[in-house]
Amino acid sequence: MxxxxxxxxxxxxxxxxxxxxxxxxxAPLRRWSFGTPTLDGPLLLLTAGASALDGPLPDTGLETVASPARPAAVVLDATGVTTAAGLADVHAALHPVVRSIAPCGRVVVLGVRPSADDHHQAAAQQALEGFVRSLGKEIGGGRTANLVRLASPAPDTAASTLRFLLSPKSAYVSGQVIELTDAEPEFPADPDRPLAGRTALVTGAARGIGAAVAEVLVRDGAHVVCLDVPQAEAELARTADRLAATALPLDITAPDAADRIRAALPSGALDVLVHNAGITRDRRLANMPADQWSQVVTVNLAAVLDTTDALLAAGAVRRGGRIVATASIAGIAGNTGQTNYAASKAGVIGLVRSLAPRAAAAHGVTVNAVAPGFIETKMTAAVPLLIREAGRRMNSLAQGGLPVDVAEATVYLAHPASAPVNGQILRVCGQSLLGA
Ligand SMILES: NC(=O)c1ccc[n+]([C@@H]2O[C@H](COP(=O)([O-])OP(=O)(O)OC[C@H]3O[C@@H](n4cnc5c(N)ncnc54)[C@H](O)[C@@H]3O)[C@@H](O)[C@H]2O)c1
Incomplete structure (x- = not known):
């Protein structure tokens, strides 16, 4: 629609x-294309106080300048802000330039994790979150503002995150906080095809967000296996043919789903596992039959848990692998008529937060989730008109996102250099007011 x-x-x-x-x-959002892969202008690099980083920022794909008239992006290094007084430097750096940022431009603030031992540092670093979330709400014109917290002084740990946030690929990501670990990023030989030689599986890939994820994975060099229910076989075959991908008609809730997935993989193992399949069966709890409750929890959560466990246990997710699950802002904010759906999506968030550090330690695999807001798909086209209009407008960008926005976020999490991105719930919601 x-x-x-x-x-x-x-x-x-x-x-x-x-x-x-x-x-x-x-404002019409600027999205990535082969012809225009970067933002339209240079990057202005600013520092608040003394930087805590131990080197220059990695290449962001943008020309860096000292004081452009009209930057397309501004990165403020606020890693050295450790006191309330130091916050004056944040104002001093951004106040003079905020009006000159080009339409669909970007503001990225770099911070560090708030300290458990130093409440002055914690206050100053937490202040950056309120600052960025407010800036995202007021900056307008398709511009976004996000905060990245580093766990180490090594700027390379932020390489893939900065590239993503400073490109048109993050068009619908604003007001977010991404926390990094100190894991070593892996830099692919060919930056234009970072997933070359890797195998990815996407569930629910016949259409909608899943088809877009498969397309972006293929664009970035992966061999993709597209899974969807046997009832959607014709649509699945069309999507797979279009992308030169492999079609796997399979209900993800089947008891032998993990075995059949392994059998469909070229060498029995994969590098990127995207749990995208999902369903809704909306009704208020008072009217909801038990079968509608359990259908949603089974597809959206139990199948994600079961296939993840089985594939990890079988060693079918290679070291350096990436698991990306699909949550929803409904799983953060809750939603009328969606007790089953919101429970399942909140469950996905619980799974990600708990498993991420253990999967990294035991298997060298990261586990993250995307949490889409209102995305223009068949699922949201079925929503009644007034609710649909409210969903579209109730965010800082005043519009719905596109499937490709969720796909780009997913593929950023799957990037080899995203090893330091683990256990994150990345909202792709235009900074929705829901659950903000
Ligand atoms: N569209 C949105 O605004 C939005 C917002 C938040 C979250 N999400 C989530 O994003 C994901 C994709 O949503 P979409 O809008 O593209 O939905 P969609 O309904 O267009 O596509 C979902 C796909 O999953 C498949 N699927 C369903 N049950 C399956 C099963 N048991 N086994 C295998 N495949 C199965 C469907 O056949 C379909 O092709 C879902 O997890 C959804 O909950 C969507």
Missing amino acids: ADRYLHFTGTAPGRFLTRRLGLPRP
Whole structure:
């Protein structure tokens, strides 16, 4: 279902009316394409206080300049801000430039994890979160603001995260905090095909977000196995053919699902496992039959737990592997009529947070989740009109995201250099007001 309001606000009468009536004015978002892979302008690098980093920032794909008139992106290194007084440096750095950032530009603040032993440092670093979330709400024009917390002074640990956040690939990610570990990133030989030689499996890949994830994985060089229910076999075959991927018609809740997945993998093992299959069966709890409750929990959560356990136990996820699950902002905020769905998606968040450090230690595998907000797919096209309009507008970018936005976030988490990104729940929601 096309967003007609977004189109209307781009016309002259639309601009006039929305300004006069004070209505949301979504800006068309700039997305990645082969022709225009980076933001349209240079990167302005600023520091608040003395940096705690032990070297220069990794290559972000953007030209770095000292004081451009119109930067497309600003990175503020606030790793050295350890006191309330030091926060004045954050204001001093960004206040003079915030108005000059180009449309669809980016602000990324670099911080460190708040300390458990130093409450002054913790206060100053936590302050950056409130700062970034507020800036995301006021900056407008398709611009985004995000915070990255480093666990080590090595700037390389932030390489893939900075590249993602400073590119059109993160168009629908704003107001977020990404916490890194000190794990060593792996840099691929060919930066344009970082997943070359790797095998990925995407569940629910016949259509919607899953098909977009498969497409971006293929773009980045992976061999992809697309899994979906046998009832969707024709659509699955079309998607797989289009992408030169392998189709695997299989219900992920089947008791032998993990074995059949392994049998379908070229060498019985994979590098990237994307748990995207999901269903809704919405009703208020008072009206919800037990079977609708359990269908949703079984597909969205139990199958994710079971296949993850079985594939890890069988050694079928290679070292350096990536598991990306699909949560939802409903699993963070809750939603009327979605007790079953929100429970299942909150369960996914619990799974990720608990398993991530253990999977990294035991298998060298990261475990993260994307948490989409309102994404334009068949699932959301079925939502009643008024609720759909509210879902689209109730975020800082005043529009729904596209499947490719979730796909780009997923593939960033799957990147070899994303080893330091572990246990994160990355919201792809345009900074939705829900659960904010
Ligand atoms: N669209 C949104 O706004 C949104 C928001 C938050 C989260 N999500 C999540 O993103 C994921 C994809 O959503 P979508 O909007 O693309 O949905 P969709 O309904 O368009 O696609 C889901 C796919 O999963 C498949 N599937 C369902 N049950 C399966 C099973 N048992 N085994 C294998 N495949 C199965 C379906 O056949 C379908 O092709 C889901 O997990 C969903 O909960 C979507």
